[in-house]
Amino acid sequence: MLISHGYPGNRFFLSHLGENLASKGYVVVSIDHTDSTYSDQGAFPSTLYNRSPDQFFVLDSMARLNVEDRGTGLSGMIDADKTTLIGYSMGAYGVVNSLGGGLSANIVKNATFSPGNILEARAAGNPAYTASLDPRVKAGVAIAPWGMNYGFWDAEGLKGIKTPIFFMAGSKDTVAGYSPGSHTIFDLAINADRYFLTFENGSHNAAAPIPAPKEVRAKGSPGAKVASHYLDAVWDNVRMNNIAQHFITAFLSKYIKGDPSSDSWLALIENGADGKWSVDEKGQPKPDHTYWKGFGNNQAVGLKLEHRLPGAR
Numbered sequence: 001m002l003i004s005h006g007y008p009g010n011r012f013f014l015s016h017l018g019e020n021l022a023s024k025g026y027v028v029v030s031i032d033h034t035d036s037t038y039s040d041q042g043a044f045p046s047t048l049y050n051r052s053p054d055q056f057f058v059l060d061s062m063a064r065l066n067v068e069d070r071g072t073g074l075s076g077m078i079d080a081d082k083t084t085l086i087g088y089s090m091g092a093y094g095v096v097n098s099l100g101g102g103l104s105a106n107i108v109k110n111a112t113f114s115p116g117n118i119l120e121a122r123a124a125g126n127p128a129y130t131a132s133l134d135p136r137v138k139a140g141v142a143i144a145p146w147g148m149n150y151g152f153w154d155a156e157g158l159k160g161i162k163t164p165i166f167f168m169a170g171s172k173d174t175v176a177g178y179s180p181g182s183h184t185i186f187d188l189a190i191n192a193d194r195y196f197l198t199f200e201n202g203s204h205n206a207a208a209p210i211p212a213p214k215e216v217r218a219k220g221s222p223g224a225k226v227a228s229h230y231l232d233a234v235w236d237n238v239r240m241n242n243i244a245q246h247f248i249t250a251f252l253s254k255y256i257k258g259d260p261s262s263d264s265w266l267a268l269i270e271n272g273a274d275g276k277w278s279v280d281e282k283g284q285p286k287p288d289h290t291y292w293k294g295f296g297n298n299q300a301v302g303l304k305l306e307h308r309l310p311g312a313r
Contacts, residue, residue, distance in 0.1 A: 002031065002059060002062075003031065003091070004055055004090075005033065007044070007047045008036055009090075009229070010039075013209055016210050045119075049122070052094045052097040056132065066080060084141065085098055087145070089146050095141070095145065095165075096145050096147070096161070097122055101160060102122065103122050103123045123157075138256060141166045143167075145169075147176070148176070148182065149176060163192060165189065168198070170206030171200050172234075183198075195251065199303065205229065205232045211230065269290055270306060271304050
């Protein structure tokens with residue numbers, strides 16, 4: 001598993017998810033992206049150009065660690081041929097691009113985002129871009145992917161995504177947008193087996209960030225200016241984190257581990273609030289019980305899970 005943070009951010013930002021997946025036996029690598037961290041934040045075009053290549057570079061590095069003993073203790077433990085890319089915001093932008101969502105011709109010509117047409121290297125229709133895609137990536141998770149609301153993709157470019165992908169975002173995301181925005185990517189990635197989990201009224205910070213560290217909660221502290229990167233006005237961070245872990249675990253169990261029983265956690269009534277809670281005196285589900293598996297009574301309110309098969313809109 002490769003975890004890719006936002007702009008700016010760092011490798012700790014999604015540590016709740018990395019630790020949770022590692023506890024389930026996955027080898028997890030969380031990236032510090034050069035020019036994209038709080039300590040070395042550079043010009044935005046650097047992140048736009050390098051985010052996907054960074055992800056592939058780390059994938060290659062992990063594959064080498066599997067065969068080279070460098071004192072990591074990971075030799076022979078890494079199956080790079082079954083890799084999942086997980087990203088938040090700009091990290092999710094990278095996931096979309098790494099899975100085949102080539103950038104639009106219009107954005108390549110935009111001097112603000114693509115000085116000197118540098119994003120041509122990641123553009124749909126560029127044979128070099130297509131050749132850069134890595135078949136070892138078997139699944140993707142894109143949390144609040146940034147870019148669609150600025151025209152970074154179009155319908156034709158998003159047809160290039162054929163890898164299973166799980167999206168999640170808040171419906172009131174004013175940074176990456178929702179529709180148009182992250183949900184539009186889901187709609188247009190018509191060749192992928194794809195899911196979309198919506199946190200109703202959630203912001204751009206839905207699901208991904210850990211609870212705000214004490215360094216950013218302390219009034220007047222140097223880190224306090226980034227507190228808004230962690231907080232949501234409606235949803236509790238820990239609850240969002242737990243929900244994200246729940247669904248990502250089920251998604252990876254299905255598409256990475258090939259466990260057919262995982263469908264019971266993913267094949268759900270679309271709107272969580274529409275499920276019926278019906279259990280017997282022992283707490284066992286009755287035949288008419290349709291509530292989301294893993295959730296207590298009234299605990300799926302505010303959540304929506306959509307699933308589209310390849311070819312479906």
